[in-house]
Amino acid sequence: MTTLRLDRINKFYGAVQVLRNIDLDIAQGEFVSLLGPSGCGKTTTLRCIAGFETVDQGTIFFGSRDMTRAMPEHRDLGMVFQSYALFPHMTVTENLSFGLEVRKIAAADRARRIAAVLEMVRLTGFEKRFPRELSGGQQQRVALARALVIEPSVLLLDEPLANLDASLRDDMRFFIRDLQRRVGITTIYVTHDQSEAMVMSDRIVVMNRGVIEQCGPPREIYERPASQMVAGFIGQSNTVPGRVAGRENDTYLVETAEGPIRSLGPDGLSGEVRVMIRPENITTDPGGGTAVPAANMLAGRVVKSVYQGDGCILGIESAGGTAFTTNVRADSPLGAGAAVIIGFDARQAWAIPA
Amino acid sequence: MPSRRQFLAAMAAASATLPFAGRLRAQTPFVIPTYGGTWAKFWEETLVPGFTAATGTAAQIDVGLGKDFVSKIRAGGDASPYSVFMGNENIAATLRAEGFFEPLDMSKIPNAAGLYDGLLNANNSGLRAIVSPIGLAYRTDMVQTPPKAWTDLWDNPEFAGRIGLYQIGNTGAQLFLRMTGKLFGSGDTDMDTAFAKVKELLPFTQASWSGEVAASLMRGDVAIAPVDWTEILMLQDKGAPVEIVVPTEGVLSYEQSFNIVATGDRKDEAHAYINYLLDPQVQSNMADVFYTSPANREAVVSDALKPRLPIQGDAMSKIVRFEWDSYVDIAAEVADRWNREIG
Amino acid sequence: MTGAPSPAIASRGGAQRPVWWLILPALVLLVCFLVLPYVSIVVMSFREASTRAVYGDGFTLEHYTTVIADPFIWGIVWRTLRTGLIVTVVTLLLGYPVAYHLARTRSRWASVLYIFVISPLLVGLVVRTFAWLIILSNGGVANNALKWAGLIDRPIQLLNTPLGVTIGLIHVFLPFVILPLLGNLQAINPEVAMAGRSLGASRLQTFLRVTLPLSMPGIQAGSILVFVLSISAYVTPAMLGGSQGRTMAVLVVQYLVDSFRWPAGAALAIFMAAITLSVIAVYLRLTARAMRRLP
Numbered sequence: 001m002t003t004l005r006l007d008r009i010n011k012f013y014g015a016v017q018v019l020r021n022i023d024l025d026i027a028q029g030e031f032v033s034l035l036g037p038s039g040c041g042k043t044t045t046l047r048c049i050a051g052f053e054t055v056d057q058g059t060i061f062f063g064s065r066d067m068t069r070a071m072p073e074h075r076d077l078g079m080v081f082q083s084y085a086l087f088p089h090m091t092v093t094e095n096l097s098f099g100l101e102v103r104k105i106a107a108a109d110r111a112r113r114i115a116a117v118l119e120m121v122r123l124t125g126f127e128k129r130f131p132r133e134l135s136g137g138q139q140q141r142v143a144l145a146r147a148l149v150i151e152p153s154v155l156l157l158d159e160p161l162a163n164l165d166a167s168l169r170d171d172m173r174f175f176i177r178d179l180q181r182r183v184g185i186t187t188i189y190v191t192h193d194q195s196e197a198m199v200m201s202d203r204i205v206v207m208n209r210g211v212i213e214q215c216g217p218p219r220e221i222y223e224r225p226a227s228q229m230v231a232g233f234i235g236q237s238n239t240v241p242g243r244v245a246g247r248e249n250d251t252y253l254v255e256t257a258e259g260p261i262r263s264l265g266p267d268g269l270s271g272e273v274r275v276m277i278r279p280e281n282i283t284t285d286p287g288g289g290t291a292v293p294a295a296n297m298l299a300g301r302v303v304k305s306v307y308q309g310d311g312c313i314l315g316i317e318s319a320g321g322t323a324f325t326t327n328v329r330a331d332s333p334l335g336a337g338a339a340v341i342i343g344f345d346a347r348q349a350w351a352i353p354a
Numbered sequence: 355m356p357s358r359r360q361f362l363a364a365m366a367a368a369s370a371t372l373p374f375a376g377r378l379r380a381q382t383p384f385v386i387p388t389y390g391g392t393w394a395k396f397w398e399e400t401l402v403p404g405f406t407a408a409t410g411t412a413a414q415i416d417v418g419l420g421k422d423f424v425s426k427i428r429a430g431g432d433a434s435p436y437s438v439f440m441g442n443e444n445i446a447a448t449l450r451a452e453g454f455f456e457p458l459d460m461s462k463i464p465n466a467a468g469l470y471d472g473l474l475n476a477n478n479s480g481l482r483a484i485v486s487p488i489g490l491a492y493r494t495d496m497v498q499t500p501p502k503a504w505t506d507l508w509d510n511p512e513f514a515g516r517i518g519l520y521q522i523g524n525t526g527a528q529l530f531l532r533m534t535g536k537l538f539g540s541g542d543t544d545m546d547t548a549f550a551k552v553k554e555l556l557p558f559t560q561a562s563w564s565g566e567v568a569a570s571l572m573r574g575d576v577a578i579a580p581v582d583w584t585e586i587l588m589l590q591d592k593g594a595p596v597e598i599v600v601p602t603e604g605v606l607s608y609e610q611s612f613n614i615v616a617t618g619d620r621k622d623e624a625h626a627y628i629n630y631l632l633d634p635q636v637q638s639n640m641a642d643v644f645y646t647s648p649a650n651r652e653a654v655v656s657d658a659l660k661p662r663l664p665i666q667g668d669a670m671s672k673i674v675r676f677e678w679d680s681y682v683d684i685a686a687e688v689a690d691r692w693n694r695e696i697g
Numbered sequence: 698m699t700g701a702p703s704p705a706i707a708s709r710g711g712a713q714r715p716v717w718w719l720i721l722p723a724l725v726l727l728v729c730f731l732v733l734p735y736v737s738i739v740v741m742s743f744r745e746a747s748t749r750a751v752y753g754d755g756f757t758l759e760h761y762t763t764v765i766a767d768p769f770i771w772g773i774v775w776r777t778l779r780t781g782l783i784v785t786v787v788t789l790l791l792g793y794p795v796a797y798h799l800a801r802t803r804s805r806w807a808s809v810l811y812i813f814v815i816s817p818l819l820v821g822l823v824v825r826t827f828a829w830l831i832i833l834s835n836g837g838v839a840n841n842a843l844k845w846a847g848l849i850d851r852p853i854q855l856l857n858t859p860l861g862v863t864i865g866l867i868h869v870f871l872p873f874v875i876l877p878l879l880g881n882l883q884a885i886n887p888e889v890a891m892a893g894r895s896l897g898a899s900r901l902q903t904f905l906r907v908t909l910p911l912s913m914p915g916i917q918a919g920s921i922l923v924f925v926l927s928i929s930a931y932v933t934p935a936m937l938g939g940s941q942g943r944t945m946a947v948l949v950v951q952y953l954v955d956s957f958r959w960p961a962g963a964a965l966a967i968f969m970a971a972i973t974l975s976v977i978a979v980y981l982r983l984t985a986r987a988m989r990r991l992p
Contacts, residue, residue: 052891072894079895085888089910089990098906099896132992150896421954428751428959448957452750521940523955560857560939573836683748686956693951694769697940 078147265351437618857939881915
């Protein structure tokens with residue numbers, strides 16, 4: 001069941017088009033992330049949904065109702081802002097009570113709901129504190145509680161973790177995800193952090209320059225990127241330029257400077273492509289016939305090795321001049337200057353239209 | 355903490371420069387106080403260069419109002435910034451009463467011999483060298499029967515509600531009040547009668563200075579007002595439909611009183627300056643520029659100006675004057691009473 | 698950076714001795730230009746009056762007792778306070794929307810509006826007031842416009858009335874309420890108001906419950922500034938007020954400059970300063986209550 005649908009949304013700032021034909025269906029209870037670099041239009045999209053930005057063309061449906069022109073206060077949304085936007089002159093309870101009071105909820109009911117939500121975000125006992133008396137993480141949770149206590153139909157989160165310490169950020173990811181599952185609320189989450197989107201989302205919408213580049217579950221986004229932008233933005237990737245030379249079953253044969261590479265790819269691919277291989281899918285072996293056989297094997301030389309604690313990052317230049325990056329165990333014998341054979345399976349290579 | 359000794363040393367260093375500052379003062383230029391606008395312009399371009407050429411004394415002007423000069427002389431304590439004071443006689447009287455002036459040394463002002471009667475104070479305590487008579491001015495296009503006497507202000511119903519008067523801060527108002535007391539009461543200090551009669555003229559427009567009276571006349575807010583010839587002749591030069599008459603009871607007059615400041619240090623130059631002001635040629639010049647009535651009998655009024663300037667020569671006797679040296683005791687009271695009773 | 702400063706930095710900061718002499722220039726200026734004149738005025742206000750000297754030999758409380766017992770003076774005090782109050786309220790009502798708009802707009806016309814706002818400050822006060830003198834006179838633009846609009850058939854008296862003074866002061870002091878408010882409103886996170894809307898509050902509800910309370914410091918600063926400036930303004934009431942619109946500042950100058958009554962004038966000035974101070978003290982108490990929850 002669809003709770004929210006964007007139908008060909010276009011938006012301009014003067015002559016600049018900031019959103020181009022945005023189509024998006026979001027199902028009940030789904031956690032969707034809008035992911036992309038800054039200026040890609042993800043926050044603008046969220047603000048269009050919230051009603052803080054007007055839409056120039058297109059329609060926004062909440063269920064079956066056209067809400068394109070509705071005022072923000074009539075959209076039944078909960079929103080968490082990047083700055084938290086807590087009311088600095090109100091206590092935690094008053095912050096939470098605000099949305100309930102304007103909804104004319106009776107005092108007893110308000111108290112019960114506030115207590116329940118505060119317990120949910122583990123802030124019981126902080127009722128009388130002012131926002132300035134709370135840590136960043138606590139403020140974050142108050143903002144979340146304030147958005148949830150009104151029991152909105154959709155929860156909008158605008159880079160809510162951007163201002164938190166790295167360690168706290170990891171905790172909050174799982175906290176928010178877990179909370180969202182328990183409450184079962186449809187959630188749209190804006191972030192520029194791909195790993196955040198990866199661990200939290202049911203679906204990720206990758207945006208770039210006002211258009212949706214790709215929309216799908218995290219695994220699909222990561223393993224089957226639709227464009228170079230997506231491949232580059234999500235995780236680490238190695239790419240080899242080439243040209244489709246043929247197809248056997250589901251495997252393309254791509255002619256590259258490194259020789260022919262076998263790779264999967266979307267149907268109907270032809271002409272110039274780039275073959276993408278994730279670093280973790282590359283095997284490395286010192287030469288001398290010890291290499292594990294793989295569909296694609298390239299000779300190269302290690303140009304640098306950076307110790308990372310849990311392993312080393314190897315920079316390898318192949319015979320054809322392509323730079324590869326991969327990870328090896330910290331005790332790997334491969335050091336700078338060493339000859340190496342890199343291998344990867346055709347199933348772990350993905351061809352993208354160039 | 356800064357030590358006390360350091361502090362005292364700093365104070366000593368600062369005070370060491372003081373005697374030096376005192377010596378500097380002795381070389382201060384001769385400062386002539388005068389008014390702004392056309393006055394400052396005339397003083398700067400004509401009068402001061404003429405004075406310097408005639409006496410060899412360099413001078414600079416300080417522009418302000420007579421009241422400002424009073425404040426500066428008072429604030430100067432025993433070291434006035436000026437050695438000569440210029441201001442209306444009633445203002446000069448205040449400073450004189452407070453002991454800031456000393457009598458003129460008439461031997462240093464030979465030109466004073468030509469002064470019209472009444473322009474030299476008793477005991478040579480001061481003299482009036484610039485005279486701007488005040489008559490009754492009116493809008494020729496707004497008044498059917500031109501005024502002939504001060505009493506017309508009360509008697510002619512067409513003036514009711516269209517009269518402009520100076521407000522009490524201006525010497526003109528005090529002159530008018532005293533004239534009213536003289537006309538209707540026991541004398542020019544009969545303030546009870548004066549206030550009662552002036553109240554009969556309410557409502558009237560009040561102006562702080564002649565320029566404001568002129569502006570009210572031009573706007574038509576006011577059809578008749580006591581103003582000086584200087585202001586009205588300048589309006590006529592611009593083509594304004596205004597006329598000014600000599601009331602039968604005589605005219606009032608703004609008279610610039612010149613005095614030697616006892617606490618000044620350039621008294622010889624101050625006398626020379628007053629003497630230069632009374633020079634017949636200077637007096638004629640000022641008549642041409644300001645339409646003032648020459649204070650010196652020897653001064654010639656040009657034929658072109660004569661018909662426009664009725665108060666000159668023998669007609670100088672039509673100026674009604676009051677005694678101000680004792681008035682200073684009631685001046686503040688009169689001003690306060692005006693505020694309360696007239697507004 | 699978060700967390701406590703490292704001990705190294707803390708101890709170095711602690712070892713640095715305060716440079717006391719750096720405040721000396723400000724202190725000297727303060728004493729010379731603020732304290733000394735005030736002291737001399739206070740002393741002057743207790744001097745005996747005299748017409749045979751600038752002031753008499755002895756000291757007296759007479760000027761104060763006369764002023765306090767004088768209903769005429771109290772009438773002018775009341776008129777002055779009332780004018781200040783009206784000017785403050787009207788400039789707040791007029792200035793708040795302008796400041797709010799300036800704080801939120803991203804339009805390139807904002808700088809034009811900003812210049813517009815401070816434009817009253819670009820022309821000398823006397824010149825501005827003179828312009829009002831022309832506008833407000835019986836045959837002036839204001840009356841002609843009202844006549845043309847059919848609202849009046851004979852000129853209404855604007856010049857030389859408290860209304861004329863109020864109009865002139867509002868124009869002159871509008872920037873003084875807009876600028877502090879603008880700074881304050883710009884410092885308020887715009888997302889806070891958006892949060893109010895997202896929680897279901899209308900524009901008005903959000904303004905009343907969120908933006909307005911948060912802008913209290915700007916309102917307080919701006920209103921005190923305008924109130925004090927209005928009460929002590931001289932040029933505008935002197936030029937536009939006549940005797941009907943005379944304020945305490947004009948009366949004080951009249952005492953000092955026209956009537957040469959330095960002791961009485963000084964007492965009048967101190968008296969008015971005391972009243973102004975008490976009004977502000979009360980106002981500060983009231984507004985402090987409204988702001989006690991702000992960070």
